Amino acid sequence: HIHVEPAVAAVLAPIMAREYGVCCVRLPRQRGLAEIPLDAADAEFDPGFHRAVVAAAEAAAPVFAAHGVYSTTAFLGQTTMGGRLRAETVAAALARLAAEQRPTPESPLAVELMVHPGYPERAAVAGWQRCSYRELPRPGAGERPALLICGKLTPATGNAETARRYAAAWSAQADVRFRPLPAAPDSAVSPAMLAREAVRLRELAAREGLDLAFGIHLHRAGALLHAAFAGEETPLPYGLLASGTDINADLAETAKRPAIAAALAAADFLICLNDGQRQALAGLPAPAETTVLANGIDVASASSFSLRAALGLPENARLVLLPAALRRLKGVLPAIEALAAPLAEDFPGHVLVVLGPPLEADYAAALRARIAGLEAERPGLRGRLRLHDGLPRADYLAALREADLVINASEHEGLSHALAEAMAAGVPVLARDIPGNRLLVRDGENGRLFAGFAALPAAYAACFAAPDETAR
Numbered sequence: 410h411i412h413v414e415p416a417v418a419a420v421l422a423p424i425m426a427r428e429y430g431v432c433c434v435r436l437p438r439q440r441g442l443a444e445i446p447l448d449a450a451d452a453e454f455d456p457g458f459h460r461a462v463v464a465a466a467e468a469a470a471p472v473f474a475a476h477g478v479y480s481t482t483a484f485l486g487q488t489t490m491g492g493r494l495r496a497e498t499v500a501a502a503l504a505r506l507a508a509e510q511r512p513t514p515e516s517p518l519a520v521e522l523m524v525h526p527g528y529p530e531r532a533a534v535a536g537w538q539r540c541s542y543r544e545l546p547r548p549g550a551g552e553r554p555a556l557l558i559c560g561k562l563t564p565a566t567g568n569a570e571t572a573r574r575y576a577a578a579w580s581a582q583a584d585v586r587f588r589p590l591p592a593a594p595d596s597a598v599s600p601a602m603l604a605r606e607a608v609r610l611r612e613l614a615a616r617e618g619l620d621l622a623f624g625i626h627l628h629r630a631g632a633l634l635h636a637a638f639a640g641e642e643t644p645l646p647y648g649l650l651a652s653g654t655d656i657n658a659d660l661a662e663t664a665k666r667p668a669i670a671a672a673l674a675a676a677d678f679l680i681c682l683n684d685g686q687r688q689a690l691a692g693l694p695a696p697a698e699t700t701v702l703a704n705g706i707d708v709a710s711a712s713s714f715s716l717r718a719a720l721g722l723p724e725n726a727r728l729v730l731l732p733a734a735l736r737r738l739k740g741v742l743p744a745i746e747a748l749a750a751p752l753a754e755d756f757p758g759h760v761l762v763v764l765g766p767p768l769e770a771d772y773a774a775a776l777r778a779r780i781a782g783l784e785a786e787r788p789g790l791r792g793r794l795r796l797h798d799g800l801p802r803a804d805y806l807a808a809l810r811e812a813d814l815v816i817n818a819s820e821h822e823g824l825s826h827a828l829a830e831a832m833a834a835g836v837p838v839l840a841r842d843i844p845g846n847r848l849l850v851r852d853g854e855n856g857r858l859f860a861g862f863a864a865l866p867a868a869y870a871a872c873f874a875a876p877d878e879t880a881r
Contacts, residue, residue: 410437410462418469422476427576428562428569430588432617433542434473435521436480438466439487459487477584479548482510486523494524503537519545543612547584550618554583557617559610559634560625560652562589565766565799566734567826568625568652573802574705575623575650586617590629594769607636611643622647624672627655628665631672639675648678648696651686653823653845654738660689670694682824683848704824708834710806716762717811720795727759727813727873732805732827734765735773735796740818740841740862742776745783745794747865752794753787755870761816762795764805812836814872818865822846832856837879839872 411417413436425431442460470480483506489498503520512518522534547555558576561568576585591598591606610633613619622638622645624630631649638645649672659665670693673679678698681687687701717728733739741763752759767773777796784791800808809815815831815838822828822845829849831838840846842858850856857879859868872879 410466413437413462413466413469415465415468415472418465418472422469422473422478424564425473425478426476427573427587428564428589430562430613432478432547432586432613433545434478434480435484436466436470436473437484437487437523438463438470439484442487454490454493462487477586479545481519481521481545483518483520484523485520489524500535503534517546543609543616545616547617549584554620555586555618556583557586557588557614557619557622558625559588559622559630560590561629562587563592563734563766563768564801565764565805566768570802570826571625571650571652571704578705583620584617586613586619588613590626590633603633603636606633610634610637614638614643614645619645621645624649626650626652627669627672628659629655631655631676632668635668635672635675639671646677647675648680648698649673649676651679651681651690651823653682653821656686656689656823657821657845658738683845685844685848686823704826704829706826706829706833708806708809708830710803710810712801712803712807714800714804714807715811716797716800716804716808720760720762722760725758727756728811729759729761729814729816730764730809730812730831731761731816731818732764733817733819734799735763735767735776736769737772738820739765740820742772742779743862744816744818744865745776745780747862748869749783749787749790749794751866751869753789756873757789760793760795762797764797764808765799767798806830806834809834809836814839816869817841817846818862819843819846824848828856837872839868 412421412434425434442456442463473479485499485502485506489502499522506520507518510518556579558572560572562572563569572587579585588610591602593602622634624634624647627649634647637643638647655669660669673690673696674694676696678700679696681699681701682703684701687699717726722728731741731744733741735741745761748761752761780794780796783794799805809831812831815827815836817825817828817838817840819825819841821843824845828838828840828846832849832855838850838856840850840856840858842860846858850858852858857868857872859865
């Protein structure tokens with residue numbers, strides 16, 4: 410029952426649905442605990458403990474509900490443990506609940522029966538239908554449109570931030586639900602895994618009363634939404650967002666292009682981040698409702714978090730951020746290798762912090778090993794090449810205000826959240842010269858571009874050699 414402790418519930422509630430697709434929670438709040446008579450069968454029953462659990466669960470219920478996480482109507486099991494777990498006891502408790510709640514076909518009564526593994530007592534549930542949380546209907550389903558956002562929702566990544574922004578924009582019109590894509594890399598998503606996840610998605614659609622689905626990434630989300638909802642038996646309208654990697658890399662792969670084409674052919678609408686993405690899809694069956702819509706940016710934050718303080722940096726240290734998940738296409742390793750010498754020799758007061766989760770474990774391990782090697786080669790670098798798993802959005806925006814420079818070293822981008830946020834916050838940017846970045850950064854006008862990693866040290870030095878120009 411630890412999840413209903415107030416401090417724990419406050420942490421879980423905002424992330425359960427948004428980051429993990431968990432829309433239901435068990436709330437152990439059985440009524441009538443105060444009237445329990447104690448007898449010899451209650452040797453292991455502590456009424457005070459269970460009353461405290463119920464009180465915590467009652468307090469946690471609105472906390473979870475505020476984030477769209479719901480539960481059963483009632484709970485039974487705290488008074489039927491040990492010797493009290495008898496068919497007649499459970500049947501009487503269920504009968505009392507039915508009399509109190511007066512369920513109807515339109516408003517059924519859902520009760521969680523908490524039991525430890527034991528003997529089946531079918532007589533206890535006569536007249537009741539057994540089900541799982543997968544079949545639990547969402548309270549208020551049908552009152553407003555229900556919209557599902559499906560994508561990789563790993564915190565501190567661009568797709569998670571995209572999902573948050575769209576959810577914030579649409580929540581005034583619809584009940585927004587989330588479904589994270591399988592955590593496995595594309596190469597490990599087998600047809601069987603895709604089929605299983607499609608079944609789970611259809612179950613969620615039925616339980617939540619979904620009216621529309623929205624997938625972030627033409628291949629990862631598109632293939633899943635197509636498998637789940639493109640058939641005649643379980644149709645559901647869906648739209649897709651071209652997020653960057655899908656256009657810039659997946660579209661060119663022979664094994665992925667057909668799946669993207671099939672997902673687009675069945676989609677009801679498509680959103681592209683820029684016109685180049687729309688042009689790249691010209692040979693595929695894109696929906697008639699295709700829109701170019703750039704990411705919206707809002708850098709306001711009430712957080713007082715200090716990354717400098719958290720890292721123990723001296724006041725005169727220069728803080729350079731490279732916001733990127735640890736994956737090859739983000740160019741983190743070659744960027745660190747290119748900057749190691751100038752940081753060691755020319756900029757001893759600079760600290761480079763890579764902010765982002767390790768999405769490719771082998772790459773993250775290689776990166777850590779290389780940093781250790783660079784520090785061994787150049788002892789002055791020790792503690793100045795930092796890897797950080799990322800920050801909650803409000804804290805990240807607060808950390809952004811402390812930064813002296815933000816770097817983007819990606820092989821390709823759709824439209825970089827990190828660059829746009831830094832520029833909106835007035836933080837200087839140094840970005841790799843790629844098509845997606847050129848949509849935001851005009852070299853020498855509102856930021857700087859570097860052509861390749863060989864050119865990165867000179868471009869980095871220019872940012873600090875001409876501080877007035879950089880500030881401008």
